Amino acid sequence: MLRLRNGPLRHSVATGIIRSFATGRVATSSPWELPTRAARKTVAGINHTEALVRNHRYWVGGLSGNSYRYRDNLRVRGLGRGMATTAAKDDAGEGFSVKSKLKLANGVTMPKIHFGVYEVKPGEETETAVRDALEAGYRAIDSAQGYYNEESCGKAIKGFLTMHPELTREDIFFTTKLRSNSSYVDTRRAIKSSIEKTGLQYLDLYLLHSPYGGPQKRKESWRAVADAVEDGEIRVGGVSNFGVRHLKELLEREKEQSRRPVVNQIEVHPFNANAEITTFCRENGIQIQAYAPLVKGRKFDHPVIKELSKKYGCTPAQLLVRWSLQMGYVPLPKSVRKERIEANKNVEGIEISEEDMKKLEGLDEGLSTSWNPTNAP
Structure with missing residues (x-):
């Protein structure tokens, strides 16, 4: 049972913008609660996109970019924010590092660089890679049910937090994905299963891994x-490998911004620009995450990549990560080698010129390094 103390939460609506102001505290009658939607409406007066309560700690994020943070009998911190008009807004300066964050269309912030664990073996290999990434400064880990390493990711994250008491669960952004589109009940069950496997209490970002299964299962x-x-x-809902037609299908169904996909994770790099999808996402406030940003190393010896890597004094991997960031994407570089995990993130000192960005843009050949479900029926 949630109860609000020392004042109500108020909200006022202006044209296209919701601003909220908090003056209260939140307490709980149990050590762990997921409040009902009705309870959250009572507390805040508006629908909310996320709510977690544990040991008298409450996190709640409102619609249209509002966010509030309640902590152990402390007054609410945070101001209401207007709706994002682009796919994402920078929330940590213009820097491109593992510490830099951007604000999504629903107001949640996430790191600009994520560490991917696709094709990393569950168990020791995943645990070591994730631990090395976190020690190197990464604060976002990307997994999936189909990778079979969710549990290993959770174990590594929890172990890292134990070793770093100055950090909390909220400092790590964890993503996972639904293996196959199915029924409503099966999907809710899969979400709960991922939470239980990781032991992370909630999921920061949850994606439909592909559009396969047809319109009804997608919906x-x-x-x-x-x-x-x-x-x-879940804090943020999104999709992966969705083409424009699949995205339109969801946007036409879901009229409320809070129920629309906020992220689309697709393969995108200079050799596969995916221009139609990236343009549509940018126009509709959907943040692009770039998987396979390093092209799986297949193009490191390409003359243009070698030329520009030499020019900017960086590795081909660093050049490709930087390109992705300058394009406004969120790259997911992946490696199991500690030195490469460290090197791939060090792109702050690189700034690709406009001329060279155009040169990289000219490399597009529609290359897919694995699968390409974006045209699925």
């Missing part, structure tokens, strides 16, 4: 994700 699975966001199990 049912997405409805489950949107409800899980409202119920506090």
Whole structure:
């Protein structure tokens, strides 16, 4: 049972913008609660996209970019923010580092660089790679049910936090994905399973891994994700490998910004610009995450990549990560080698000129390094 103390939460609506002001405290009658939607409406007066309560700690993020943070009998911190008009807004300066963050269309912030664990073996290999990434400064880990290493990621993250008591769960941004689109019930069950496997209490970002399964299953699975966001199990809902047609399908169904996909994770790099999808996402406030940003190393010896890497005094991997960041994407570089994990993130000192960005843009050949479900029926 949630109860608000020392004042209400008020909200006022202006044209296209919701601003909220908090003057209260939140307490709970149990050590762990996921408040009902009705309870959250009572507390804040508006629907919320996330709510978690544990040991008298409460995190809540409102619609349209509002966010509040409640901590152990402290007054609310945070101001209401207007709706993002672009896919994301920088929330930590213009820097491009593992410490830099951007604000998504729903107001949640996330790191600009994520560490991916695709094709990393579950168990020791994943645990070591994730631990090395976190020690190197990465604060975002990207997994999936289909990678079979969610549990290993959770173990590594929890171990890292134990070794670093100055950090909390909220400092790590964890992503996972639904293996296959299915029924509403099965998707809700899969979400709960990922939470239990990782032991991370909630998921920061949850994606439908592909559009496979047809329109009905996509809609049912997405409805489950949107409800899980409202119920506090997920902070941000998104999709992966969705083409423009699939995205339109969801946007036409979901009119409320809070229930729309905020992220689309696709393969994108200079050799696969995916221009139609990236343009549509940019126009509709959907942040692009770039998987396979290093092209799996297949183009490191390309003459243009070698030329520009030499010019900027960096590795081909660093050049490609920097390109992705300058394009406004969130790259997911991956490696299991500690020295490469460290090197891939060191792109702050690189600034690709406009002329060279155009040169890289000219490399597009529609190359897919693995699968390409963006044209699925």
